[in-house]
Amino acid sequence: MRRFLLVMLATTAAGWAQEGSTTWQLTIGGQGVAYSGNRLQQLELGLGQRPGAFLENLRYEQTGERETLRLSATALSDGSVRLFGNWQRGPWQIWYQGTSLVAYSVIRPGEERYWQVKPWPDAAVRTATGEPSSRWSWGNVEVSRDLGLGRLSLTLGGRYRNGERVPEFGEVGFAANGSPIFFPTGLCEPDSQSRYGELRGSLWREKTSLEVRAGAESANDREICRLAAMGPTGYLDSNLSRFRNEVTHQWVDLAWQVRTSALQVSMAGSGHWQENTPGGGDWRELPQGGVRPGWTLSQGDGRDRRAVASVGMVWWPWEKVQVAVGVAGESSYQWGEGDWQDRARSTSVRQRRDVERQRARLEVRGKLGTASVRLVADGVSGDAKLTRSFGRQLVSWEADQKEWRSRLEVAAPRWLGFSWRGWVSARKWSEDPTLRELEWGYLPAPDRVRDYAAGFSARRTLGNGFLGFGASASRVASDLDPPYFEPIYDPTQVPTRTEADLFQERATLTYGLMAGAHQLTAELGYLRTRYDFQASRPFPELAPVGEELTGFVAAATWEWNWSEKLFFSAFGEWVASRQVVHNQVVTGRMDVAYRVGHAMRLFGRFGYGDLTWRHARSREFTGKSVALGLQWRSQ
């Protein structure tokens, strides 16, 4: 009997070994790049990478009866790296992922128009030279175990950002004697990191489930900015500022649910606690050498608390009708203070914000034949209180906030041969503040926003292809009463109600065709946004604020399996924005791949990218790239 068992176990093990499979895939290559124009702009828009070797894909996969392992890695020539995969054995599972990419700042002093400060002084240009770039990295590992009646998982993750960035602002300030100071674009060095861990547990029975999540995060954000300070007559000095913020964050989420064949009831709650200690300072590096301190923020301290609770019910009165009702309440409290010191003057800075909100939601879904309808109505009512002070500036107010949203969606998968989706939505938001106290301050007054949108999309199969199209339009209308301010600057000017509208329209048309060895997809798109400021304009020639943008997109992909060994594809895209942003981007890519033997493919890629920008000639560029590589696959 024992021998029989051993034979059977060996047979079973052999069966697993045969059933398990291992796959390797490796894609590597090298790239050459030729470009003219603004290299940073090319890098920022990702229209061409750096020249060099790249690992486009390394994939390993082992699948067995009991165990699965997947791993995928990418390392591009611009320094971007990506890794993800999972491992599973019995009830244990590990997921992991990590991404690190390089972001470039396009703006460089001397290339941009700011405040008519020309020519740019060397001191300002020196603040940002080279190719300012910052690295963003994030990733996490999740370890979980299936417990039969539940699941337990632990996630550990982190985030890191450092390097250089060129801020888009060009600031204005005032010297001690009251004369204006300009800060042209300079260079900032961010250095921030965070680490977090979350424990998640689920417990389920046949009709109930419970899920609890608890986590903690610790973060450090630091940034040093160096800006050249320009006076009306020229370079003054370099301004150096440092900001820091240390944050700890804890959270707990809880969700419970019970379900029968016709009813599901859920309760959920969430709590967040944050504490932080901000700080910072400002210095001047004088041209003749030496440093003169400016302001400092010390004794920074902050708290942020947020609690949300909700109860919801989903009810199926009939098989094809679903009704969902939910209510939620939210309470948040935020408080921060510090000691702002400028030379001998010390000022207390403080803000406190309390928000209480209640929310109700109704959702009805129904199905009639193949068509379905979804109607959602959502209302929020709240009360916000804010008090903030900075020296003799003081603002204290209390506001009623109301929001109402509704949305109707209809899907008809078999109407006129097309599969249709359509929707209309409306939103109304208002804030009505009651002023408690105002000294040397400013506060936006009662504000109402109405938002309407409608759209549809359709798709149908046409022989070996498909045709899809869609369009949407929206309008956001703002209606603002005159703001509160104290003291009144100019009593001859009496502000009245102001209205503004934002219109947005877009349309897309897509076509795809598969014919023998050929596959074609094409897309046309149109986008228009218009911001219309309807108030009286005392100085329209000085500060026009109306704004319009019209955008077009055309893209096409063609793939051709010439033979079993030769594959060809081409992609082209044209994106153009007109009016306020007058630029266009043309991108092209052609791929040729040739299969050598059973496991290997050789490939070549030719890329083209071109940016023209009427309003910012210094950002224009043209780039071409050639890449050659090979792909190997074990099966």
Add this chain to the structure above:
Amino acid sequence: MGTLRGRLRHLSAALARAWPMVPGLWFVALGWGQVPCQSCHEEVLQALRDTPHARVAARDVAFCESCHGDTKAHVESGDPAGLVGKQALASWGWQKKAQACLSCHGRQWPQYAASSHAAADACWQCHAVQALHFGERVALRQSSELCGQCHRDVMGSFRLPYRHPLAEGFMTCVSCHAVHEPAPLEGERRTCVKCHREQAGPFVFSHAPAQEGCVSCHAPHGSAHRGMLKGFGNGLCLSCHTQSNFPAVGKVPHNYWLGGGGRCWDCHSQVHGSNVTPDLNPRGRR
């Protein structure tokens, strides 16, 4: 004989379900543990070997039965009349369709019924039915490709110059959107600050829109403007901070600054919040 064989297979599959550990393996080893569908629908089961469902499909007849109904009569007689076919499946309500998948995956997504995607016709509207039968890998399909089938306007936004790196493969739609769950109670802000930690604060002087939601100012799917801003110029700020005697804002005439072509954030650069000044202008008082 066929009937007996079918019964034996049902029995062995049931035993394998009852004792998923060692005892069940005996039936697998004996060839009895395979699901009764396998002997006739070998091509479907073979194709499934390349999918995440491979193991359960080979082990548990409940996988096939979750959509096609009780297979016992069909196995015994060979008559497909009692099975739920493609036509019958299409006529189910979405709750019943969803339940076919949720009978196993419901533990993973207990709140799926309250999610906005529960209104979709069926799970396989996104997770293509081919993935269940013909070897297309669910997990390896780009989620952006799936989502784009319905959300075409959103995918169009990702063609704009300033966008999240979806096309480059560094993100997918599900990096931000929990498509199987209801909208988070705290709004979308919590999603954004997972990566954009510096903008999360807390700040002594928070900027209310940044607290309410990042999409007040940003178009996260894509924009023609740097920083994925919704607008190019000052209109974005003025949609809240406007008054009829503009370019005065509050009590301060901004004629000089704005007349020079400047933008609001040239001075009010700490738009997400400041620890230094309620004006969000850290260098305003040098």
